[in-house]
Every structure is written in structure tokens, then in C-alpha cells.
Amino acid sequence: MVTKRKNQKKKTFYSKRKICRFCANKEQTISYKDYSTLRHFVSERGKIIPRRISGNCAKHQREITRAIKRARVMAIMPFTVSGA
């Protein structure tokens, strides 16, 4: 059992940490009106992509989430995409 567990531990895969694109490029701003930027942070279904996948830092993920939710209210972004 012990050896098996050890083997499992060895298999743990670490990928290279992604860099937050908004931290890398300070000039890039987040706005609820900017569909072309926000669309990279939602799935085909229109769901917000988690930070561990998008690579955003906590601060910018919060801003993105807020912007997407505002954009949804103003019908700039969809709440759901059916049949995607």
C-alpha cells in the first residue's frame, strides 16, 4: 500500500504557472462594454471560466467576474447559450 501511494505521489503533474494577462499588460483595462476581451473568459455555454484555467490573478478575476455580470444585465453577454 505504502509503495502504491508513493507511486501515486510521483505522478503528480505540475504545469507551468500561467501569468495573469492584465498584470502583464497594465494598459489593458477591464470594462463591461468590452465584449471582445470578456468573451475569452467564458465557456461556449457562457459560463465564467475559473481562475485556475484562465490564469488570472485573484484581483483581476474579480474584476472580470464583475464585468461579465454587468455585461449580462445589459445583454452584451449571454446568461446561457443553449444548444452550444
Added chain:
Amino acid sequence: MRGYELCLIFHPETPDGDITGLLNSISDLITRQKGSVLKHEKWGKKSFKYPIKKQTKGSYCFLYFMAEPPVLREIDRMVRYNETVLRYTTTALGKHFKPEQFAHADHITHEPSDDTSGTDTHEVAKQPAEETTDA
């Protein structure tokens, strides 16, 4: 004095005159209350991602302005019962916002009022006190 952004969605069949009429009356209200309109923006007709009040399209208009918080309530009153407005929302421009960034705006509808000189050095409140309203 804080910076705000008003987003209005008009019914697709609203004549241009009515849109500019409402925008002008809102701007008048703001300037009367010692605020200033920094910029206005029109996106024109844009299709929605989901229907609003059985409409699939609408005209988007944006108004950037500096005003005292109570002015928002009056704008709300003006817009809420207007049937041509399908939806509207007011958001506080965050702490990174500076009135100077609109200094060379193309579409200034009103001359900035006297007290804008005071707001130049004035940073907008740290936490964007958010006022989001659904029509």
C-alpha cells in the same frame, strides 16, 4: 463629486430625436445640479444576446458624468417610466478614473461647469459604490 457612467438601451424604433432629447434633458439635470457631463457615446443599434421586452435589438447610449450621488435618484426617476428605454444602468467609475481622460472627448454635449476645476485633483472614492438598477 463622483464619476458615473449611465448606460441606456433604447427601443429599436425610437426616433433619433427622442434619444437625443432624453440625453439632453438628463445632461441638463446634471448640470443644473452642479455636475458636469464629460462625454456621451452612441453605439447605435446592436443586437442583444437575449431578448429584452420581446425586442432582439436596441440602441445603446452611454453618458459619462461627474455628479453628487443624490442626482442619480433623479435620473432614475426620469428614465424609469420612459417607455422608449428598455433597460438602463448606472455604474460608478472606479478609483482609476480621472476626469482628465475625457478632456479631449469628441462628443461633449455641454460645457463643463465651473466646479470641474476642483474635481481635477479629486480622486473618485476608493470602493466604487455601485448603483445598478434594472428597468
